[in-house]
Amino acid sequence: MSIQRLDNVFYPLGGMGYLVKNISDLFQEKVKGKGSIRLCFSAQPNSYPHLGTVMSIMVLFAIGEHLRERLNIPVYMQFDKGEHCIGDKKIVDGVVYSKSLEDVDMGGISKADFYMKSFNQIFTRLSEWSSIPYKVKNYRELQGEPFVRGTLLNILRRGKYIIPIISPSERKFHLRFPCPICKYSDKHGHYQEIEFRDFNSVQLVSNCFEHGKHSIVISEENEDFFDINTALYDLLLGAYLIETDREEKTVSIMIDGGDYAGVWPMLVHSEALLELGFHSIPNRLFAPLILDWSGAKFSKSLYVKHGAYSYLPKGLLDFSQFEKDYGSKGFDRLWIEAREWANDPVKFFRNYSMDYFNLILNQKENYLED
Numbered sequence: 001m002s003i004q005r006l007d008n009v010f011y012p013l014g015g016m017g018y019l020v021k022n023i024s025d026l027f028q029e030k031v032k033g034k035g036s037i038r039l040c041f042s043a044q045p046n047s048y049p050h051l052g053t054v055m056s057i058m059v060l061f062a063i064g065e066h067l068r069e070r071l072n073i074p075v076y077m078q079f080d081k082g083e084h085c086i087g088d089k090k091i092v093d094g095v096v097y098s099k100s101l102e103d104v105d106m107g108g109i110s111k112a113d114f115y116m117k118s119f120n121q122i123f124t125r126l127s128e129w130s131s132i133p134y135k136v137k138n139y140r141e142l143q144g145e146p147f148v149r150g151t152l153l154n155i156l157r158r159g160k161y162i163i164p165i166i167s168p169s170e171r172k173f174h175l176r177f178p179c180p181i182c183k184y185s186d187k188h189g190h191y192q193e194i195e196f197r198d199f200n201s202v203q204l205v206s207n208c209f210e211h212g213k214h215s216i217v218i219s220e221e222n223e224d225f226f227d228i229n230t231a232l233y234d235l236l237l238g239a240y241l242i243e244t245d246r247e248e249k250t251v252s253i254m255i256d257g258g259d260y261a262g263v264w265p266m267l268v269h270s271e272a273l274l275e276l277g278f279h280s281i282p283n284r285l286f287a288p289l290i291l292d293w294s295g296a297k298f299s300k301s302l303y304v305k306h307g308a309y310s311y312l313p314k315g316l317l318d319f320s321q322f323e324k325d326y327g328s329k330g331f332d333r334l335w336i337e338a339r340e341w342a343n344d345p346v347k348f349f350r351n352y353s354m355d356y357f358n359l360i361l362n363q364k365e366n367y368l369e370d
């Protein structure tokens with residue numbers, strides 16, 4: 001008899017399993033006197049979501065239900081859309097240039113909006129099931145907030161202290177901006193110069209392979225568009241959530257995939273916030289990771305490049321295929337799973353393998369009525 005059976009799955013207590021009976025216990029004191037909980041999730045809409053992304057989104061809504069019911073407070077979800085992330089790259093004279101998902105065309109709409117359709121379908125369905133409303137916030141909107149721009153200036157002024165924390169190996173700011181004509185950015189800042197004009201504004205100069213020198217100015221008052229890498233984005237978003245929670249009487253919780261748990265939130269995110277003078281850090285939860293047979297995070301780009309998951313059903317890799325393979329009952333089954341995780345810390349604070357998902361999605365009783 002195979003050892004891979006659902007009645008043979010164990011849940012070790014682990015660290016957090018010893019501490020909390022319910023995930024809501026972590027937030028019980030924090031919601032006192034507050035009006036709502038905002039659950040934040042960010043992703044780059046650069047492909048159809050795969051199983052890992054779908055499960056993170058499901059966890060978000062399931063955690064929302066759990067918190068609303070146990071803490072008796074309204075909950076909403078905010079999707080921070082990473083439309084600034086890389087959609088296309090080219091190398092000219094050895095220098096890497098990139099174009100954002102927002103600036104790459106796919107059949108008359110941007111690549112970001114093309115794949116957002118698939119994300120929105122999932123959000124809409126889960127929002128209906130859980131009665132948790134959601135909204136989408138664009139990166140463009142976030143970078144335009146005066147507080148975010150002010151925080152970026154503060155980060156640049158304190159570069160000597162912040163750079164070793166957020167860029168320990170390369171030791172540089174990953175800050176870029178597109179050429180106004182062709183929209184390509186100097187990805188690694190090869191030609192970039194950063195210069196403070198005065199205490200409250202900084203000028204960035206760069207060079208396009210085709211259109212020559214171009215520049216922007218960043219101050220709290222203006223709107224010149226800048227783009228940043230994940231470490232800076234995560235830091236600015238965290239700072240923004242701390243600030244707006246204070247002003248709006250909300251409690252924000254950032255929910256990310258488990259690959260960002262551990263050292264990142266401690267030694268990168270929190271240390272940088274302390275260095276900037278913040279006295280609190282954002283609430284963060286990390287969804288369980290979905291791992292392949294070797295224990296590596298399930299990665300769609302690996303699948304595309306090397307056919308590493310050719311033994312798995314296509315629906316697990318590409319969510320646009322999921323319902324063909326598993327029907328709407330498969331989606332229901334994932335939702336049941338996410339809710340079980342949200343309601344039991346020993347199921348939430350651990351990871352799951354693709355084999356486990358194969359098992360739960362292929363239970364015969366799921367599909368008998370089809």
Ligand SMILES: [Zn+2]
Nearest residue numbers: 179182208211
């Ligand atoms: Zn150009």
